[in-house]
Amino acid sequence: MTDSARNALREARRVVVKIGTNALTSATGRFNRAHFDALGQDLLWAAGGRELVVVSSGAIALGMERLGLPARPRDIPGKQACAAVGQSRLMQAYEEAFSHAERTVAQVLLTHExxxxxxxxxxxxxxxxxxxxxxxVPVINENDTVSVDELKFGDNDTLASLVAGVVEADALVLLSDVEGLYTADPRKDADARLMPAVPRVTSDVLALAGDATSAVGTGGMASKVSAAARAAELG
Known part of the structure; x- marks a missing residue:
């Protein structure tokens, strides 16, 4: 967790932290245990003296790994099958992470409705x-096993912003495998600079975020900026 994320949480009483698929997996899409253990330490720090809600991706990726699939399924039933297999593995990982501090976790599966x-x-x-x-500590994920395409949140950044409104959180932190929002795509522009703060989400800011998705995840910077805007609207 970055220093800016920690600073955002220092004065917060109730916090929602979202962890994306890319933050839990390696470049090949496999579950990265060492990285997850490090994230677990960050979450234990965030839970100290606070009420913590975790919104986690990763069930489909873990299901892909367990089923030996080379790529993320494109069809809804395929994704649902992976989620069903991977959800228990994801919760086991969180159980183990929070057991070090004798904290209890609860699985909460939500749909759009x-x-x-x-x-x-x-x-x-x-x-x-x-x-x-x-x-x-509630660990929330979209209920990919039963939700259908037109009912899906689309990504857990959106889900996290909605959950932050439901629990009236003081802070929402979206963890990712990138540093943050840049003035341009750093993969294409060597002069791209990290923006330390965005006071207001405008159409220009949304344009900077670009397109979403990766081989294993469904979010991206665009969904994170939109989620930040939604959370701000909710206070």
Whole structure:
């Protein structure tokens, strides 16, 4: 976790941290245990004296690995099958990471309708509030096993921003395998500079974020900037 992320959390009481697939896997799409263990230490630090909610990608990638698939499936049933296989492995990793501090984790699977329909929204809110009050760390993922294409959040950056609104978080941190938003694509422009702060998300800022997706993930800088804008609108 970067110094800027830690600084954002120092005064926060309730925090949502999102971890993307690329932050959990190697370049080949395989689960990176050493990197995950390091992230676990960051999460334990973030949970110290705070109420922490983790929004995690990775179930489909872990399912791909377990099933021996060379690439991410393109069809919805294929993705659902990978998620079903990978979800238990993902939760086992979080169980082990938080057990070092004797913290309990809870698996929470959501679909788009859970935060759009009022009654279900309130059910989610009450459940998360009760878990946090009990000192539990909810680990949230989109329920890829049952959701269909038109109901999907599209990426967990969007999900994280919505969850931050549900739990009325003080801070939202989106962890990734890139340093942040640049003035241009650093892979194509040697003069690209990291932007230390973005006071307001404008159309020009969105244009800087470019396109999304990678071989194993579904987000990207564009979805992170959009999620930041949504979180700001929610306070």
């Amino acid at each position: 859970d935060v759009q329909e009022r009654r279900r929204y309130l059910n989610v809110k009450h459940a998360l509030d009760r878990l946090l009050a009990a000192g539990v």
